[in-house]
Amino acid sequence: MPVTLDADAAAVYKAFQEAGRPAYETLTPDEARAYYLAARVVTNPEPPELAEVTQLAIPAPHGAIPARLYRPTTLRQAGGLAPALVFFHGGGWVIGDLDSHDVVCRMLAHEAELIVISVDYRLAPEHKFPAAIDDAISATQWVADNAAALGIDPTQLCVGGDSAGGNLAAVVALSARDADGPTIAGQVLIYPATDFAMSHPSHREPETSVLLTHSVIRWFRDHYLTSAADEHDWRASPARAETLAGLPPAYVLTAGADPLRDEGNDYAQRLRDAGVPVTDRFFPGQFHGFFTMGKLLPQANVAAAEIGVWLRALNAE
Numbered sequence: 026m027p028v029t030l031d032a033d034a035a036a037v038y039k040a041f042q043e044a045g046r047p048a049y050e051t052l053t054p055d056e057a058r059a060y061y062l063a064a065r066v067v068t069n070p071e072p073p074e075l076a077e078v079t080q081l082a083i084p085a086p087h088g089a090i091p092a093r094l095y096r097p098t099t100l101r102q103a104g105g106l107a108p109a110l111v112f113f114h115g116g117g118w119v120i121g122d123l124d125s126h127d128v129v130c131r132m133l134a135h136e137a138e139l140i141v142i143s144v145d146y147r148l149a150p151e152h153k154f155p156a157a158i159d160d161a162i163s164a165t166q167w168v169a170d171n172a173a174a175l176g177i178d179p180t181q182l183c184v185g186g187d188s189a190g191g192n193l194a195a196v197v198a199l200s201a202r203d204a205d206g207p208t209i210a211g212q213v214l215i216y217p218a219t220d221f222a223m224s225h226p227s228h229r230e231p232e233t234s235v236l237l238t239h240s241v242i243r244w245f246r247d248h249y250l251t252s253a254a255d256e257h258d259w260r261a262s263p264a265r266a267e268t269l270a271g272l273p274p275a276y277v278l279t280a281g282a283d284p285l286r287d288e289g290n291d292y293a294q295r296l297r298d299a300g301v302p303v304t305d306r307f308f309p310g311q312f313h314g315f316f317t318m319g320k321l322l323p324q325a326n327v328a329a330a331e332i333g334v335w336l337r338a339l340n341a342e
Contacts, residue, residue: 028232028281031310037068037321038235038312050244054119054150061120069128070319070326073135074098081142083167090160091145093123094175095134101340106173108181108340109140110213111165111197115188115314117245118149118157129187129317129329136333139340140177142168146193150248157249158260161193162200169207181340183211183273185332187316188237188285189245191217195263195292198272209273211339213332215316216278216285217292220264221246221256225287235282237313242284264288269295274302276335278328283313304335 030038049057077096082089100107110133114126123145134141146160165184172179184194191214198212223242227233234240250256259266269292277293279286293305308315311324319325 026226026230026281028230029310030235030282030312031324033322033324034282034311034315037318041236048238049120049241054148054248058120058122061116062122062125065125065128065317068318068320070132072128072131075131075134076100078131083144083164085160085163087147090164091123092164093127093130093143093145095130095141095143096176097134097138099135099138100140101138101337102176103178105176106178107140107176108137108183108210108336109142109168109172109175109177110134110137110183110185110336111168112141112143113146113161113184113186113190113193114143115186115190115215116148117242118154118189118249119245120148121189126187126190126317128319132319132326132329133185133332136330137336138333139336140175142175153251154249154255155258155260157189157193158196161197162206165197165201165209166207180208181210182207183213183336183339184209185213185215186217187215188313189218191215191289192219192263195219196260199259199263199266202271211273211336212275213336214275214277214289214292215328216280216283216313217289218285219288219292220262221250222262223284225291227287228284233282233284233286235312237284239284264292264295269299269301272296272299272301274339275304276332277303277305278316278332279305279307280311280313280315281307281309282311285313306331
């Protein structure tokens with residue numbers, strides 16, 4: 026489909042091109058992580074003030090999973106317990122960490138007036154599929170098991186994330202449904218990766234190869250998956266799940282200039298066809314990754330505010 030970047034998105038894209046930043050696929054994973062983390066200083070908006078930010082260590086079979094809890098100054102509570110969002114950062118399962126998405130988590134906690142717990146799952150290629158999935162499922166279960174101690178209402182526990190994090194959130198919701206996991210009240214899927222077949226038109230259109238290029242997606246895939254067979258596993262490609270019926274309500278965000286656009290839209294439609302309540306939001310003039318760039322892209326802040334509205338309405342039901 027034709028894509029025209031918004032004026033501010035086009036300016037940001039031009040600045041990235043002129044800066045001469047190396048393509049991630051030409052770097053080692055450690056080098057790519059450093060570049061990605063450094064970009065937050067330029068692109069992240071000023072964070073809102075919160076009441077509390079606490080480091081957590083979630084026990085897991087391989088050791089502790091680092092996490093960070095965000096408690097806003099205005100917190101919706103009933104009986105001393107608040108709704109919560111377990112958040113998984115993006116970065117192609119290779120880059121990103123608690124710091125790269127620190128401001129996003131602060132904004133979501135502030136806008137939704139809930140507790141956010143950001144999970145620092147293991148990254149590839151040091152830890153290939155399904156390590157990230159195992160960590161995401163374990164962390165969500167731990168939050169549910171320790172909800173009272175954390176001040177969380179276990180009946181109002183949501184999951185969410187951007188890109189690879191959206192993939193993890195979708196898989197956690199499926200796993201919770203099928204494996205007698207915790208009750209998931211909602212899922213926030215921000216331009217999620219849902220199908221490693223990468224056969225949708227948006228994976229071939231030149232207009233979508235912006236920042237998250239077609240070649241860097243393959244670089245992420247090759248680092249994350251162990252073999253080509255993994256792409257058929259629903260834990261890697263949640264769109265491959267036999268049915269999406271019985272999943273929690275979903276907020277699905279997609280962007281026009283994004284290789285993942287079509288698979289995100291298809292996943293939203295499949296959820297809807299399965300009887301799942303879906304709110305989908307399309308930002309036609311933005312590119313993949315814009316959600317963390319609120320200092321430069323006002324639409325990122327609009328998206329955060331709208332997700333906050335959706336979460337508040339969901340928890341009020």
